[in-house]
Amino acid sequence: MSAGAIVFDNVSRFYGEVLGINRVNLTIPPGVTSLVGPNGSGKTTLMNLMTGLLRPTRGQVRVLGIRPDDPEKLFRVAGYCAQFDAFPKGLSGYQFIYSYLRVHGFSRADADQRAWQALERAGLTEAAGRVVAGYSKGMRQRVKLAQAIAHSPQVLVLDEPLNGLDPMARAETIALFRSLGEQGMHVIVSSHILHEVDRISDQVILLSHGYVVAEGQIQGVRSEVKEQPAQILIRSNQSQLLAARLFERNHVVEARLEEDGRGLLVRTRDADSLYLLLNSLVVEMGLEVEKVEPADEDVNSVYQYLIGSEGSAT
């Protein structure tokens, strides 16, 4: 198994008769990885398995080569932010982070320094002395995130970390994830907000009913969905003529003009052939092409194709 990745080797987890996840084989590389799926699809189960809070019924999990049932080793490299609010009573934001750094094994001075750094990163320095119970939903999300990153983990597991954040905090948090991912940290995020998953993720894992439906970079996943024609948006000065020429080809199943008359949304079963054809038509017709872009190489489209309307993701 790869020592630099998070590896699920044929992992299943059942809750009695109820299926949590089944026969999951995954290798999660560094970068930002999003877990996407409807409620009950197994996202949280997957996260709990990689943090050792649940044991697999079958199979093996390794986090950077470490068994999750060895908390002493695992949580030197991993940080976890649970989905639900989880705060011991009466602690201030600073005490919350400081005390858990002490449990982690940091000396008083180190814990103090790291607690302030984490609070600053989460934008909570001014609220550090206030009791966490009095924080707003967004502040509680941020203090949870701060405690997860305070010990400089190599693997960050975050269950719905964007819930409750205002747009500004959301943008800052996404920027933080991207920055950590680009530096080589494993950032595993679950989210229901698909357009933000697109912005965050280097790769996605789509889950449904406890099974991994797809995994990888979103473009790669989209190209594997052969039964759904690819959607390509072409903006040019002769969209109507272009539509007529494209329809001559069998692989083009639909061409729809946008209201302004310049945009043409084409659905094709062979995107590569369409791009080649477009090249030749540009020369032949003297087309002025403003833009050519895939219209469904995003998480939302892939989600709709693979999971459909059964989920509640937005």
Place this chain on the structure above:
Amino acid sequence: MAVYKKHYRGYQGPLTSAWSRFLVPVRYTFEDLNRSRFLTLFFLGTLIWPVLCAVFIWLGHNLSALTLLKIPAGKFISIDVLFFQTYLGFQSMLAFFMTAFVGPGLVSPDLANNAVPLYLARPFSRVEYVVGKMSVLVILLSAMTWLPGLALYGFQGYLEGNAWAGQNTRIASALFAGSMVYILILSFLALALSAWVKWRPVAGALLFGVFFVAAGFGTAINQVLRTKWGHLINLGYLIGTVWTELFEERLRRGPGAVFFRIKSDEEIPVWAAWTALGMVCVICAWMLNKKIRGVEVVR
């Protein structure tokens, strides 16, 4: 695939030793308890009896003071096994009340606030969590029972001479072992009930129930079935049996101690008492194992 510079490095520096980390929640719990004026006063109140016992020991060795108080030297309390057994019996009663106040608040708030995963998402196991929480009671109850008890034993040995201390080492070992048995049973019970009953007052009331209602049931069983084995569910009786063995061995002189009286015709074998107490610990450990989890699985 993105190309990562991979300059991020996790923390590689030193950490405190793993064995000592369970003391962090202990310290925070004590800080929390310290905020309660009632508990602080109650704890200080529990030291009154040991101080009185120290005064009795001093008086027992001070003829002029006894004369001044017009107490005949021969009729004054003799400082022996029964003296220490009575001391421990009284302190154990206060320890029980202290446990009923403190115990239910140890685990239930963490469970009610979903805070257990916060501990377990650290280099911190479930066993360390339980040991940490249990240590709060062990430290607190030790300070009320065997620690002052050994101080009294030392005081008596100092005044009576080394020969007395040498001949009565059994008292010292019984003070320690008897207290620890009691403390462990109380701690296990308090934590298990705290884990299962998230409402603190109910968990406290249940602790009373386990001791006193079970004792009542045990007596009823004995009456109905004309047996003595009903005492197996009477925790006070079980502890009294063990204490009597620890303090007096087979040369039993008294009915046990305050709070743990044993009727002379209803004695159960010591091995049975030990086994029953062991079973209580096993059941409590099972209850804790069921509840102290990183993730509560709701089916």
